[in-house]
Amino acid sequence: MIEQPIQQQSVQQSFDFVKSGAIKTRKEPIGERKKRLKLMLQWISKNESKIKAAVYQDFKKPASEVDISEIYPVTSEIKHALESLTSWAKPKKIDAPLSLLGTTSHIQYEPKGACLIIAPWNYPFSLAIGPLVSCLAAGNTAVIKPSEMTPNTSILIEEMISDLFDKEIVSVINGGVEVSQELLALPFDHIFFTGSPQVGKVVMKAAAENLTSVTLELGGKSPVIVDERTDISDAAEKIAWGKYLNNGQTCIAPDYALVHENIKDKFEEKLTTKVKELFSADETKIQDSPDYGRIVNAKHYARLTSLIDEAVSTGAEILFGGDANSDDNFIPPMALTNVSMNSRMMEEEIFGPVLPIISYNNLEEAIGIINSKPKPLALYYFGRSSKNRKKVLKETSSGNVCINDCVIHFGHANLPFGGVNNSGIGKAHGYYGFLAFSNEKGVLKQRIGLTSTKSIYPPYSNFKKLVIRILKKYL
CATH class of the missing domain: 3.40.309.10 (Aldehyde Dehydrogenase; Chain A, domain 2)
Structure with missing residues (x-):
């Protein structure tokens, strides 16, 4: 069933495209993110037979099993994000402590930027597209690297993304280990990897070179x-x-x-x-x-x-x-x-x-x-x-x-879904997937003029030393 793959740009080109796209998407309203999610939902609904055929060709997975383990997890994830995204992305007010009386604070959720999703072969559709839902919901762009061990599904994912998105929003790069190595050498803003603990260590080591944050969904003996x-x-x-x-x-x-x-x-x-x-x-x-x-x-x-x-x-x-x-x-x-x-x-x-x-x-x-x-x-x-x-x-x-x-x-x-230590780092799905692909930016606004903090500016008079002692003791 393997069809001729879509002509791919190079690894570097794919990265450059999504990096450029990330600058644009961070300025977009939430409605644009929802439009992308809806397009994904529509595509999956129209192409269920293609998804089932591709996964079957890769390892004879029964059609009903594809429904419950490949298609449903993605469509339910999309629907949940569409229902909840406005609430997730809304800035959250934070109470000020007495020591910062007069200030106002909130958490602003901003997209991390250009992300890399490296998917495994065991659930080749859902574990590639599921993380993409969270990635796009958070306002990011992405390069997806599907598994070379399930070539039919990987080609289908490439077709899906080509149908739905401009290459500045999502790109797909197919290939083997050498392609993954090239991708990992690039300074992505976040990496979402699903696979074994052994390969997870390789991914984390590569990410450390660029101080890239990671979500690692690994495994172990459950x-x-x-x-x-x-x-x-x-x-x-x-x-x-x-x-x-x-x-x-x-x-x-x-x-x-x-x-x-x-x-x-x-x-x-x-x-x-x-x-x-x-x-x-x-x-x-x-x-x-x-x-x-x-x-x-x-x-x-x-x-x-x-x-x-x-x-x-x-x-x-x-x-x-x-x-x-x-x-x-x-x-x-x-x-x-x-x-x-x-x-x-x-x-x-x-x-x-x-x-x-x-x-x-x-x-x-x-x-x-x-x-x-x-x-x-x-x-x-x-x-x-x-x-x-x-x-x-x-x-x-x-x-x-x-x-x-x-x-x-x-x-x-x-x-939240995810591991701990050897079985993974970070959480995924729903709100927790949104957080994984977001920077929780703390924002504090101070009043102009007289503020509580000015009472501890130097020079340190006896009165200011008293204020500092009270601050340490009671606050």
């Missing part, structure tokens, strides 16, 4: 705790959906399950049942299911099968999961038990349809396992105990937490 007191069937169904969505190629997919030893057998039984209900009662038929996608390419297929082989060779047992097929980059939904904590499976982010199940005896043990690893992007807790839930929230650190469900917090328009 754990799920299944407490002894929970609805096992409900938990198994939700975990199965969240884990095997998009073949497990989701940055917030449950990476491993910590299940209380008293319910482990029942949980494994229910998980097996729920996977059959989702995809096929016959494991050998899942490859034919229209509701199950593929691994993105042979490289990632080989990485995943290597993780599985190494885990099995060190004692892990396959609970369920039929044969993989390298010709089709097909790996069925799998779950492993008795996985060694020292295996690569428990050290690396899996990013595929394989769920290690680890039993624990008490909550302290589960928390200890989580805290022994870098801070994850998400943490999931299934259970009825308010005490245990509060303990998990207090004693672990993660970008987000979802209780009695998984993955769905990504779609909550009013929640």
Whole structure:
């Protein structure tokens, strides 16, 4: 399906265009930003079939899954921004402290300028266009670098942007790692990167050379705790959906399950049942299911099968999961038990349809396992105990937490989404995405003539020293 790409300008030209455009857009009224968002919404509505076809060609993602994970997140983000942008962008009055009596202050939200959006391959449409919504809502211009691993979707994004925007507003540059390196060397005003922690470090290092601010949406091993007191069937169904969505190629997919030893057998039984209900009662038929996608390419297929082989060779047992097929980059939904904590499976982010199940005896043990690893992007807790839930929230650190469900917090328009430390820097979506692409400029206005601060100007008489002492003591 890959069509001839639109003739691209050079990396430097793209940067120069959006840098020039950023000077113009900062002067525009909010209405111009809304017009761009509406144009995006209209284009997506008219071209849904193209989006589904492109993503399917890249890794056979089912059409309904494209609807819920590629199209809906973007359209809902646009609609939320259109409803809320006037309020978000309105200057916010700030109360003055007594020490600055007589002044007035406010926060003014100004666009950062020319921004770079580097998108990943796992959700190639939504994770490129979603950040663009926040970027344009905040009044910026952008260069988008889609993933070279999903070429059909990348070409479609280039077509979309060419249809909608002048190159001074948004440009798309397709290419490989060398293109990303060229882009990162340029002095953008903000970089929004979605990808692995390893590449995130490279991005942050490059940004530091130009003192460019960054939003890094990374990943890591997002754990799920299944407490002894929970609805096992409900938990198994939700975990199965969240884990095997998009073949497990989701940055917030449950990476491993910590299940209380008293319910482990029942949980494994229910998980097996729920996977059959989702995809096929016959494991050998899942490859034919229209509701199950593929691994993105042979490289990632080989990485995943290597993780599985190494885990099995060190004692892990396959609970369920039929044969993989390298010709089709097909790996069925799998779950492993008795996985060694020292295996690569428990050290690396899996990013595929394989769920290690680890039993624990008490909550302290589960928390200890989580805290022994870098801070994850998400943490999931299934259970009825308010005490245990509060303990998990207090004693672990993660970008987000979802209780009695998984993955769905990504779609909550009013929640900040993002990681912490190894799993990311900065927040996105809705108002928080608007803030990520905005400079919160503090503005203070002082009265002319006599002011409270003049009472502490030199020369420092005894009276002024008294005023300073009172200021320190009481204010």
